[in-house]
Amino acid sequence: MDTLMTTACRTETRPPRLPEVLRAPLAARTWRELGHLLLGFPLSTFYFSCSIAVFAAGLGLVVTFIGVPVLAAGLLMCRGFGAVERARAHALLGLDVGAPGPVRSRSGGGLLGWMGALLKSGASWRHFLYSVVHFPWATFAFTVSVTLWAYGWAALTYPLWHWVFPVYAGVGGLQVYGDAHHAIYLDSPMELALVSLVGLALTLLAPWVIRGLAAVDRLLITGLLGPSRLADRVTELESDRGVVVDTAAADLRRIERDLHDGAQARLVNLAMDLGLAKEKLLSDPEAAARMVDEAHGEVKTALQELRDLARGIHPAVLTDRGLDAALSSLATRCAVPVTITVDLDERPAPAIEGIAYFTVSELLQNISKHARATKAAVDIWRVDDRLLLQVTDNGRGGVAISPGGGLAGLAERLDAVDGVLAVDSPAGGPTTVTAELPWRE
Structure with missing residues (x-):
């Protein structure tokens, strides 16, 4: 009993969790999204350079046959970039984006037909557009996130490392203004506290700015590197068509089984009974009459089974x-x-x-x-x-x-x-x- 009361007291006196705004700078999500933005700048620079170079070369050579395979190779390269970006978004942003469908040539034609299909593929051109558009955005996001994050933490911890200036630079602290006559350094206790407060504000603001920048990356990846809505709809309709075909086939098998095991078997027995009754009609009229009476009951049962079967296919009362x-x-x-x-x-x-x-x-x-x-x-x-x-x-x-x-x-x-x-x-x-x-x- 004492143990239960102690546990209850501990549960009641447990301090509440810190608000989200205070936990955000150290949250794993913030660091993953920051890593995504930092890694995006060098990758987007590489994507942009390669894509523009290959595209420019392909356009320059398009007057010859060589330009077509060069453009096709460039689009294929951009699709590879898209695969890397989807994997990176999955690992760092927790974003699952499906890959677009493979390139298929409807008319065959081997390698030439495949290159033609690649050049006509909207998904391939969206990958190229991503390689071009993402570069300026990644540069902006990298600059903002690094500046805000670095300045925030540097200002927040300034009281801990300001001693570097008098020891190694011979000045009182960080210089914020200076000319030929005088200079202003951040070296007094009040200034140290003010800088630390500004750093705290920037540090608390940085995660939300980073999340906003990462949200734009999510939109770009989802909109340009995933399957199009039309492709998703086509896939959905193909799946639905398969379900409809399977359902129709199952219904036909059920109807065939019901007819074979029910009304058909009963009508076969009815035909045999009527044949026997016909043979006994002259020799044993009473037995023939009983057999005809039984056959009449079988006819009613068969009719009821056929009505039930027709009702199972589509009841007349529903139509009427x-x-x-x-x-x-x-x-x-x-x-x-x-x-x-x-x-x-x-x-x-x-x-x-x-x-x-x-x-x-x-x-x-x-x-x-x-x-x-x-x-x-x-x-x-x-x-x-x-x-x-x-x-x-x-x-x-x-x-x-x-x-x-x-x-x-x-x-x-x-x-x-x-x-x-x-x-x-x-x-x-x-x-x-x-x-x-x-x-x-």
Whole structure:
């Protein structure tokens, strides 16, 4: 007990951490960003010199065939500079910037085609622009950061090293003014204290100036050395297209399996039973009648399976009457009571409407199978150009989007049409799943 009280007292009397403004001059982030700015000056000087030299040579030789490979080599060199800068930004600034896509020649053509693609690559020219633009900025940032940092620490520690002047220079201290008649030195205790206060102000200001300068470097690296937004969008669309193709293929396999194992097998048995009934029609009419009656029941079951399969592909009520009626019909087949609220003045695009329907359908199936809930609710509404749907239940909770799970597949389907899926499900419940889709009339 005494040990616990001692620990509590120590915790309560622990001094608070220093404010950020006082910790910044010694923070690791400040020193890393300062190192980035200091290293940037010699590197940018090298980048600028090489890029301008090669570009000028390539332009001068462009009237001959030699100028084309020289320009291509220069752009390739600039892409190498960009790789170095991205690595440096990752190590010193904590900035992760993806590399632009590799240069590919669409028409083939070997080395000539590759050089042509390199010259047409916007990413390559952005790397060249960075090599040129970064040089004046790096020079400015280097000058400001070194001056502010050096003067700040030198002034702050001036009372500790001012003795150097009378010992080695024969003067009272640092000279701030002098002419043929008189000179002013910083040597009195008041002047030493004033210089130290000015140094403290500069030292406290320097980290924030350095962070501002480093922020501009971050913008330059992100904007010029990373993949373009168009390239990112193309990559995203290619990934979404793959998801759509895989999803469509999986749906076709499911439909084929359901037909083969369900209605098709039942119809085959029905045909065999009717054939036997036909053979016994004259010899045993009563047995034939029983077999026909059984076949009639099989026909009803097969029809119900086909209706369920058609509803799984795209329910007719959704096409005819919209989400409100389709979801109300869906709720009647759920294992728990479901409240449906649809607040839409008009219908979205059929594709979005179908995705919303099947999203709710899969979520209600999960509730029926796994949630152990006693009630659920579905709300659908529109906000600007987005369709939002929310499915809640009072089940046991603990639901998460895990790789390979059903919710992960659902999230991929929504992402393929620029949709978003969010899950809020603490242990013990309740669970709220929110989906957002584009409206697309």
